[in-house]
Amino acid sequence: MPRAGLNQQTVVREAARLADEVGYQQLTLAALASRLGVALPSLYKHIRGADALSQKLSALATAELATELTTAAAGRAGGDALRAMADAYRSYARRHPGRYPTTQRVPDPSDPEHVEAGERAVGAIFAVLRGYGLTGDDAVDATRAVRSALHGFVALEAAGGFGLPREVDRSYHQMVAGLDVAFRSWPARGA
Amino acid sequence: MPRAGLNQQTVVREAARLADEVGYQQLTLAALASRLGVALPSLYKHIRGADALSQKLSALATAELATELTTAAAGRAGGDALRAMADAYRSYARRHPGRYPTTQRVPDPSDPEHVEAGERAVGAIFAVLRGYGLTGDDAVDATRAVRSALHGFVALEAAGGFGLPREVDRSYHQMVAGLDVAFRSWPARGA
DNA sequence: CGCGCCTGGCTAGCGGAGTTAGCTTTTCGG
DNA sequence: CCGAAAAGCTAACTCCGCTAGCCAGGCGCG
Numbered sequence A, B: 001m002p003r004a005g006l007n008q009q010t011v012v013r014e015a016a017r018l019a020d021e022v023g024y025q026q027l028t029l030a031a032l033a034s035r036l037g038v039a040l041p042s043l044y045k046h047i048r049g050a051d052a053l054s055q056k057l058s059a060l061a062t063a064e065l066a067t068e069l070t071t072a073a074a075g076r077a078g079g080d081a082l083r084a085m086a087d088a089y090r091s092y093a094r095r096h097p098g099r100y101p102t103t104q105r106v107p108d109p110s111d112p113e114h115v116e117a118g119e120r121a122v123g124a125i126f127a128v129l130r131g132y133g134l135t136g137d138d139a140v141d142a143t144r145a146v147r148s149a150l151h152g153f154v155a156l157e158a159a160g161g162f163g164l165p166r167e168v169d170r171s172y173h174q175m176v177a178g179l180d181v182a183f184r185s186w187p188a189r190g191a
Numbered sequence C: 001c002g003c004g005c006c007t008g009g010c011t012a013g014c015g016g017a018g019t020t021a022g023c024t025t026t027t028c029g030g
Numbered sequence D: 001c002c003g004a005a006a007a008g009c010t011a012a013c014t015c016c017g018c019t020a021g022c023c024a025g026g027c028g029c030g
Helices: A008-022 A029-035 A040-045 A050-073 A078-095 A100-104 A112-130 A136-158 A165-184 A186-190 B008-022 B029-035 B040-045 B050-073 B078-095 B100-104 B112-130 B136-158 B165-184 B186-190
Strands: none
Touching: A008 A029, A008 A050, A029 A040, A029 A050, A050 A078, A050 A100, A050 A112, A078 A112, A078 A136, A078 A165, A100 A136, A112 A136, A136 A165, A136 A186, A136 B136, A136 B165, A165 A186, A165 B136, A165 B165, B008 B029, B008 B050, B029 B040, B029 B050, B050 B078, B050 B100, B050 B112, B078 B112, B078 B136, B078 B165, B100 B136, B112 B136, B136 B165, B136 B186, B165 B186
């Protein structure tokens, strides 16, 4: 019989697509193998196991997210940049419900691409905050606030934690506007 | 042989303790049964299965959290209440790392205690926001912002998503201060 | 006081997930 | 054209959740 011609790239990419379709929790090596037209143990020729797949998925998704955040913020500053980046963040999470959760995994130090992707993602946020004049410890705090707010919102939304679906966009924009006003007066409190 | 004398209460409570010790992901019916000195299938006399256990755990944890949030906010107003509530929130998540994740599960409509617990929890936030003069749609948006920020922060912290552990307290307080600032000017933008 | 029955234990056994071992066959380089 | 590395396979094991069905403890009622 002919070979399937897989490699780690194709396996991870297909896993990402599958995860988006069926949900991250339902992503299983068995389903992935059958999707790739291959017996389950064959996957082990390309990936060390389920946890390694999850890590590679994280590297992929983090890189994609970092790129979209960077693109969204490019050519904008201040509140404009913050809003564009926040919209890009939520958009990614909604378009890729299976990959998104993996972006919260802490980058594997032994995977340079993963580490780089993580740095690019927080770097994108950091850059936007420089537009508010935030640097050093203040910027670290503010970055954490941005990540917390955006991730928290997106996670609650995905979990169905909000009642009325109609008003969710509005709530998100209000929250981002809240971040904007908070950042305008950030150093005043921090000092 | 003597009976173990279990009931749903004791099973769920022990599950909560076990989850806090080993982590929610590692909470397994097998481990719970062995902890209770009982064979695994015996648990089914008290709980319908793993998902039902998770739901009951959610009801328990949500009720506990709601109580602690309400207590923290009692007798305070405005920024004081917000800070106290935020501290209580994070404190609960840290003291109960296994139960906390279950509080994000949407309450089961067929479990009145679960529903009531969920309402009490958002009610506690809602009440604090009334101290900022926020009501109606503005309060809904603001409640979502609070939940997003607090949950997001706590989730990132639990995942080890922050680099330096030393500064995390400071970042949290800054974020909560940011929420305070945002809520002071909330209606101005929302109208 | 005793007896019956509900209830809460048990053992056995299934299917699904991940993993490992070890075999076969394709395919490509020399 | 041949040999070896790589990529597929089957078989088999463990652990988990779950179901079925059996047995015994102990309370309620006659």
